[in-house]
Amino acid sequence: MNSIDTVPVQTYQAGDFKSDLKPIWCPGCGDFGVVTAITRALAAIGRAPHEIAFISGIGCSSRIPGYTTAYGFNTVHGRSLPIAQGIKLANPELLVLVASGDGDGFSIGGGHVAHVVRRNIDLTYIVMDNQIYGLTKGQLSPTSPRGRKTVTSSLGSLEDPVNPLLYVLGYNASFVAQGSPADMAGLAKIIEEGIRFPGFAFINVQSPCVTYGDEEQQLKAQRAKIQNLSTLGHDPADRARAVELARDYGTKLYTGVLYRNPNPPPTYGEGVAQRHQTLKKLAVPRQDILKRFLPNPSV
């Protein structure tokens, strides 16, 4: 029995996960909706705030942990995943969430994604994809569409965007979803599903930046565009179809669970626990080692 099993069962409300810190986001920023959806999901999960660690990098979106009552670590730009990974492996009983931005997660931190996915670390990775560097005042990000004009690219981007959904599917992620604060109830449900998934869960959130972002991504435009995957009859176990749908990133706005592996591989944490058992069995008693190296210990 671990420490969590001994905590009495208690019912939580979303408000129990909201800290007293007042967000300093621009009024109307999509991230307000994301933090609300996260706190609703946590209330549905029912774990106490002290049983949750919320890790982030740097960016407007990375402020999220501070607005919750979970343990939080606003780390270094692009390094949320390695730090979250260490925290989870050292404290397997903690529920570990990670908040990131499109820049934090797929530019400077993009190299870490493959390794967390292939290790299947049991984390819930929520990326607020506003297709812009919000915190640093509106430069192109890796998910900015080709042609996007910003203050530092007045003639428009010459690059195709990174596709976050294909990125993680390409490395065989077992849980891949997309949501939007334009559908708050749907987003809370997706986050709850991601947390409950036994392994690495990736959720791309189309969270608009009202100050530097594009008109096309604002909540009103999103409401007209959203296509709910369960309403479309998509079977989340169908990986081939999930990959096809993921290709529409940037042109269509699918929300819901794109892929949920019906037979997920063991998590890295499970592998480590098993390895400890094996090593214990293999362990050679200390006196035998001494005998091997010091045939005559009295000398």
Ligand SMILES: Cc1ncc(C[n+]2csc(CCOP(=O)(O)OP(=O)(O)O)c2C)c(N)n1
């Ligand atoms: C090592 C390092 N490089 C660059 C920066 C500057 N910087 C801070 S946040 C950021 C990008 C933020 O964009 P994103 O991750 O998309 O988050 P958003 O603000 O849009 O939510 C950059 C380039 C930094 N803080 N540290």
Ligand code: SF4
């Ligand atoms: S700059 Fe954009 S992402 Fe940052 S708080 Fe303002 S609206 Fe949100």
Ligand SMILES: [Mg+2]
């Ligand atoms: Mg961004």
